[in-house]
Amino acid sequence: MGIKQFIFDGKSQTGNNIFGKMLSWLDSPLRLKYDDPMQLVKAAGIFPGQKVLEIGCGSGFFTPSIARLLGENGELYATDLHPVAVQETRKKVEAFNLHNVIVQMEDGMHTGFADASFDSVLLFGVVPAPVISTSLISKEIYRLLKPGGIYAIWTKIPFWSPSEALKAAAFERLPDQKGVFRLRKC
Numbered sequence: 001m002g003i004k005q006f007i008f009d010g011k012s013q014t015g016n017n018i019f020g021k022m023l024s025w026l027d028s029p030l031r032l033k034y035d036d037p038m039q040l041v042k043a044a045g046i047f048p049g050q051k052v053l054e055i056g057c058g059s060g061f062f063t064p065s066i067a068r069l070l071g072e073n074g075e076l077y078a079t080d081l082h083p084v085a086v087q088e089t090r091k092k093v094e095a096f097n098l099h100n101v102i103v104q105m106e107d108g109m110h111t112g113f114a115d116a117s118f119d120s121v122l123l124f125g126v127v128p129a130p131v132i133s134t135s136l137i138s139k140e141i142y143r144l145l146k147p148g149g150i151y152a153i154w155t156k157i158p159f160w161s162p163s164e165a166l167k168a169a170a171f172e173r174l175p176d177q178k179g180v181f182r183l184r185k186c
């Protein structure tokens, strides 16, 4: 078994401990000095009352900000491939008393959601993950978005570009906002 599978398949206690440590690091208060979750989520261009999918929620660093922006009439599906991430985000959703969030385990490359289900899909802090294909996940996100829906991507990796995502499906690129790439489903 490779190291990626060991950490990401969620089946080994040691692998889960390593993954849990990575999530704690991602949720450290120090991170707030560099990444302002509300500012980044606002840059994605989501609105109150929308139905939004977050892929790769991790520790739920962005989840409360998305939920607050959507308000009580909005609906957020916070998803992750890893059971430890799902568990940590659920704890956060309960601690913050967020009633408009459903947390569930999903592989963003092959989700169980119906076509054209979402106004926006956020892929924040996920690409380029070692276990992800930008092309495959972008095709799936295209399927999940309503016509005109927004695919928002934020990554810490310098010089990353959404070129592979743009090649994967019929998206039109909108101006970036605060380092958040925004692609609209044509």
Ligand SMILES: C[S@@+](CC[C@H](N)C(=O)[O-])C[C@H]1O[C@@H](n2cnc3c(N)ncnc32)[C@H](O)[C@@H]1O
Residues within 6 Å of the ligand: 026, 027, 055, 056, 057, 058, 059, 060, 061, 062, 079, 080, 081, 082, 085, 106, 107, 108, 109, 124, 125, 126, 129, 131, 132
């Ligand atoms: C670096 S963490 C970032 C978590 C969070 N978005 C943040 O910025 O703090 C990346 C997350 O993406 C998840 N992930 C990777 N591949 C995924 C996939 N195919 N589907 C869903 N989640 C995935 C990982 O399990 C991990 O929790």
